[in-house]
Structure formats: structure tokens, C-alpha cells
Amino acid sequence: MALESMAYHMPDFRGRLIDAGRLELVRLLGAGGCGVVYLAVDHHAPSSSSSKATPVRRAVKIIRKVDTPDIEYQRREIDLHSLVSGIPHVLPLHYAFEDEHYFYLVTEYCETDLYKVLFESQTFHGNDELVRSAFLQILDAVHACHQKRVFHRDLKPENILCSADGSDVYIADFGLATQNSRSATFGCGSAPYLSPVLIKATESVGQEFSQQAYSTKRADVWALGIILVNMITGLGPWEKAVTEDPRFCEHLLDDGYLERVIPASRGVIQVLKKVFRINPQSRPSLEQLRQSIVNLDNLFPARKEVETSTPALSSVLVAGVVPQEVVVDVEEDEERITDPGEFYEYDDDSDEEHAYLYIGAVDDTADSDSECTSVDESGPATPSSFPVPLNGSEFVEGLEKALLPLTDAGKPVEPASEVSILARLDLLVLE
Structure with missing residues (x-):
């Protein structure tokens, strides 16, 4: 369509x-x-x-x-x-x-793209070394782009072209790429692959965190984590990283969420927990992520892990791929930040030298004058066996507790009953 x-x-x-x-x-x-x-x-x-x-x-x-x-x-x-x-x-x-x-x-010209290989032919299913090889090719290419100060901002399976057997992959479509290591363009990319700080939504974690600039490098790391989930499971962990998404809320509140719904090895789950940390500064670098993937014995769950998995996990393993459609708004103008130090103190990541086309569906409401040339935003399915969403009071209380360890110890924190969820998010240490 x-x-x-x-x-x-x-x-x-x-x-x-x-x-x-x-x-x-x-x-x-x-x-x-x-x-x-x-x-x-x-x-x-x-x-x-x-x-x-x-x-x-x-x-x-x-x-x-x-x-x-x-x-x-x-x-x-x-x-x-x-x-x-x-x-x-x-x-x-x-x-x-x-x-x-x-x-x-x-x-x-490439024969196909990663989306078709993953969600139509399921070429990667159960093949540890094929997934590892392809993912490392993607990761190494992103790393090399970062070294040239090119940050993609729209990494997703549709923008990764490949051979029919999935053995050779290539990053494509640099329509949203930038050379700014910090950007104030929120909502730029495809909804399932955006990190929380990127999504522009009324109650999204990102907009509650900060109205200022975000790290484009860290945003690419988050997207790579979602792609890794896609490659191993044929699923996505959530539709969007916003508080309105019940699956993402469960991830915030329950440290065991990923184990319960993602059919991957325990080693992969531990890697994903680091990649999906809310505070971007605490996510692994691309070099660290690469070493973690290389060191894993297996990416898919071993037979023993499958046999001892919960019913929810087993049902996901059988369910396979389900189509899903998600749309995201895209900011038109990118704010050029000439002095990022005005917003953030640089960390060791700030030294970019040492820090390291099948195009998807179209948002028919997109303005053709926008700088953002991809507004797609279809993505992989999320687990269908998710429990009933929490009620509002339970969610606010639980989310405040979940986010409390991420607050800056140097700032005074009022009792949870007196601090709203927005105030709690404002206390987070950002990039």
C-alpha cells in the first residue's frame, strides 16, 4: 500500500x-x-x-x-x-x-533487504553464526560511520540491504543522517527503533526527560539493540519506547520482562538489558557491544533454556511473526548546536575519534519539505501474550520506584508520594 x-x-x-x-x-x-x-x-x-x-x-x-x-x-x-x-x-x-x-x-544493487529476510523468509531462525556474522557486519559499519562523524538515526531492517541468504549486509538510506553528535530533532526515525529520548509524544519518556539535545551515537546503539532482537526472534520488544506502551512500561518496572518475552539466550538478554538502559550514558559503546556479542556462546536459547522457559516464552517461540503497523511523527528542522557544552558536560564518549534501499512504508501525512526523508514506520510484531496493563496509580508508584536508582545522588529527592512522575523523570542524569 x-x-x-x-x-x-x-x-x-x-x-x-x-x-x-x-x-x-x-x-x-x-x-x-x-x-x-x-x-x-x-x-x-x-x-x-x-x-x-x-x-x-x-x-x-x-x-x-x-x-x-x-x-x-x-x-x-x-x-x-x-x-x-x-x-x-x-x-x-x-x-x-x-x-x-x-x-x-x-x-x-542488492537482492533484498533485512526486513524481508527476517519477516518473510525467516532465514536467520536458529542459526547462531549467521545472525552473529550479519549483526557484526552492521555494527562494524555503524562504528566506522561514527568514526567519520556520520550518525545514521534511522537504523532498521528496511534500511539494511543484504544478499538473499543474509550472509552479506549493507547499511543504506542516509536520508536522516547527521554529523552532529548532539541533535535537538526529536521523533526522527522509525517508531519501533527510537530510543526513549528521541520520541516526541505527549507522555513519552524522552520528552519527559529533556527538551534539549540528545546523543545521536547513543540513539544508534539503542536501534541496534532492537535490530538484534528482530534478528534472533522475529519480534520486537515493544511498539514504541513510551510510557503509553504497556510492554515498554513493563520493561521499566520489571527487570525480568525481557527474559519472559524475548526467546533468546540468557547471554543475549544480559546484553540487551545494558543496551536498553534508560540513561543513555550507561549504555555500552559500540566496541563494548561488539565484544559482548563475540563472547556469547549462543544467541538462540539452548534446549535446556527452552525447556525451562515460562509458558509466555514458549508461546512466543511458536507464534512466529505477526505483521504490525506503527506511525511516528518526524520533526522538520534540526537545530544546529554549535556549542554542545552549553547543554552537557562531555564525557569520554565525546571524542568521536576514539569512541569509536528498499525503503519502508510511507506516512502519507509527511511534508515533502521535511528534512526527514523516511517517516515509515512499520516494524516487527511485539509479543502477543503480554499481561493486562497496569492501572494508573500502580504504574506511577512503580515507575517512580524503578527510576529512583537513576536519579542524581547529589540532588535532593522528596518522598515518592510528594514527587510527580514528571518531576522524577526530570531528576534523571542525562547524556
């Missing part, structure tokens, strides 16, 4: 020759917030010159130009993708060009 919707707003490019006849657009591959992706044949590539040679296939992302000054955000995607194109497991961008109405990004 989203693909058809976006294609409806763009011309049909099938059969067209572009770039002075070099590229012939063959068929539509996917659609995103303000563009479409086509399979193309490169008639000027060496192996295409002979009639007996196999034609060289490319993917061409076509982006409709917007008015100034927003057009600079579109140029930024090209610039940042070009900057990281030579990194292993980043989708190679061969070149880009433009005409009066469109930008054209010519990239390597």
Missing part, C-alpha cells in the same frame, strides 16, 4: 533512459518519504558492452527536489553517503547527479 501510494505521487520511470542514456530504469523496487528506488541497467558498465555479457544492475534512488532552504537537507544525504560509501558493509554509492526536478543516487 505504501509503495503504491508513493509511486502514485511520482511519475512512472519504467523504461526511461537517464544520465545521457547510460542507465535504463527497469522496475520499481521501493518507495520512501520523498522518493522512489528503481532497478536499472547500466549500459556503459564494462560487462554490459558485450551482447553476451550479463547486464550490470544498479539501484537508482530518485528524490523529488524541494524548495530552498530545505533542499540542502537533500544534498546532505548525498554528501554523507558519499563520505562513508567506501566503508565495508555500507551500500556503495557509485555516483549522483541531478536535473531540474530530481536528484538521482546510483548505488550497488
Whole structure:
């Protein structure tokens, strides 16, 4: 539906020759917030010159130009993708060009994307080493991008292209990427993969935490954690990291939530607990996350773990994949922060040198002038066996207790009965 919707707003490019006849657009591959992706044949590539040679296939992302000054955000995607194109497991961008109405990004063609491999073919199911290898490829590519001060901000299976067997993966779609290590653009990305501080919602944990800048690096770490859950289980731990989501609330209140609903090894669960810490500063670095994954004996639960699992966990193992649709609002403008020190004290993470296209569904209400070029936000299913949501008074009391250990010991804390949930969240030590 989203693909058809976006294609409806763009011309049909099938059969067209572009770039002075070099590229012939063959068929539509996917659609995103303000563009479409086509399979193309490169008639000027060496192996295409002979009639007996196999034609060289490319993917061409076509982006409709917007008015100034927003057009600079579109140029930024090209610039940042070009900057990281030579990194292993980043989708190679061969070149880009433009005409009066469109930008054209010519990239390597990949057979499929991680979303299809995970949620349609289930290629990764039960294969520890395939999951480990693919996830480390993603993690290493993100790490290398961070070293070049490129922070993706929209990591999700739809934006990770791969071979049909899932053995080779490539990060794609840098439409939301930024070189700011701190950003004030909330709600930028896909709902299931946003960390709490990113989500713009009336009662989201993120907006209750802070109205200031957040760490784009730490946000990518959170998204990688969700992707790891997807790869191992075919599920997502929650729909959105907001207090209105009962599954996320349970995670905040119950340290055993992940063990109960995520069918993964105990080692993976311990890694995820660190990645999904509410305080971004306490999450592992990419180097630490990598070492943790390498050190794990297994990613999927061992037979003994399955046999001793709770009924809820067993039912999830059998349930498999269920479709789900989630939509997230996206902020239009990113605040350029020239002096992040005005908001935060830098920690050891602040030294970026040492810290280390199938495009998904479309939000039909998205403004084409927005800097955010992906507003998708479909995601994996969440466990269906979740218990009845807590009532309001129990939730407030429990959440205050859960968040109390994260408050700054140097600040006075009133008795729980006299401190509202919003006040408690304001006491958190942020990035």
C-alpha cells in the first residue's frame, strides 16, 4: 500500500533512459518519504558492452527536489553517503547527479533487504553464526560511520540491504543522517527503533526527560539493540519506547520482562538489558557491544533454556511473526548546536575519534519539505501474550520506584508520594 501510494505521487520511470542514456530504469523496487528506488541497467558498465555479457544492475534512488532552504537537507544525504560509501558493509554509492526536478543516487544493487529476510523468509531462525556474522557486519559499519562523524538515526531492517541468504549486509538510506553528535530533532526515525529520548509524544519518556539535545551515537546503539532482537526472534520488544506502551512500561518496572518475552539466550538478554538502559550514558559503546556479542556462546536459547522457559516464552517461540503497523511523527528542522557544552558536560564518549534501499512504508501525512526523508514506520510484531496493563496509580508508584536508582545522588529527592512522575523523570542524569 505504501509503495503504491508513493509511486502514485511520482511519475512512472519504467523504461526511461537517464544520465545521457547510460542507465535504463527497469522496475520499481521501493518507495520512501520523498522518493522512489528503481532497478536499472547500466549500459556503459564494462560487462554490459558485450551482447553476451550479463547486464550490470544498479539501484537508482530518485528524490523529488524541494524548495530552498530545505533542499540542502537533500544534498546532505548525498554528501554523507558519499563520505562513508567506501566503508565495508555500507551500500556503495557509485555516483549522483541531478536535473531540474530530481536528484538521482546510483548505488550497488542488492537482492533484498533485512526486513524481508527476517519477516518473510525467516532465514536467520536458529542459526547462531549467521545472525552473529550479519549483526557484526552492521555494527562494524555503524562504528566506522561514527568514526567519520556520520550518525545514521534511522537504523532498521528496511534500511539494511543484504544478499538473499543474509550472509552479506549493507547499511543504506542516509536520508536522516547527521554529523552532529548532539541533535535537538526529536521523533526522527522509525517508531519501533527510537530510543526513549528521541520520541516526541505527549507522555513519552524522552520528552519527559529533556527538551534539549540528545546523543545521536547513543540513539544508534539503542536501534541496534532492537535490530538484534528482530534478528534472533522475529519480534520486537515493544511498539514504541513510551510510557503509553504497556510492554515498554513493563520493561521499566520489571527487570525480568525481557527474559519472559524475548526467546533468546540468557547471554543475549544480559546484553540487551545494558543496551536498553534508560540513561543513555550507561549504555555500552559500540566496541563494548561488539565484544559482548563475540563472547556469547549462543544467541538462540539452548534446549535446556527452552525447556525451562515460562509458558509466555514458549508461546512466543511458536507464534512466529505477526505483521504490525506503527506511525511516528518526524520533526522538520534540526537545530544546529554549535556549542554542545552549553547543554552537557562531555564525557569520554565525546571524542568521536576514539569512541569509536528498499525503503519502508510511507506516512502519507509527511511534508515533502521535511528534512526527514523516511517517516515509515512499520516494524516487527511485539509479543502477543503480554499481561493486562497496569492501572494508573500502580504504574506511577512503580515507575517512580524503578527510576529512583537513576536519579542524581547529589540532588535532593522528596518522598515518592510528594514527587510527580514528571518531576522524577526530570531528576534523571542525562547524556
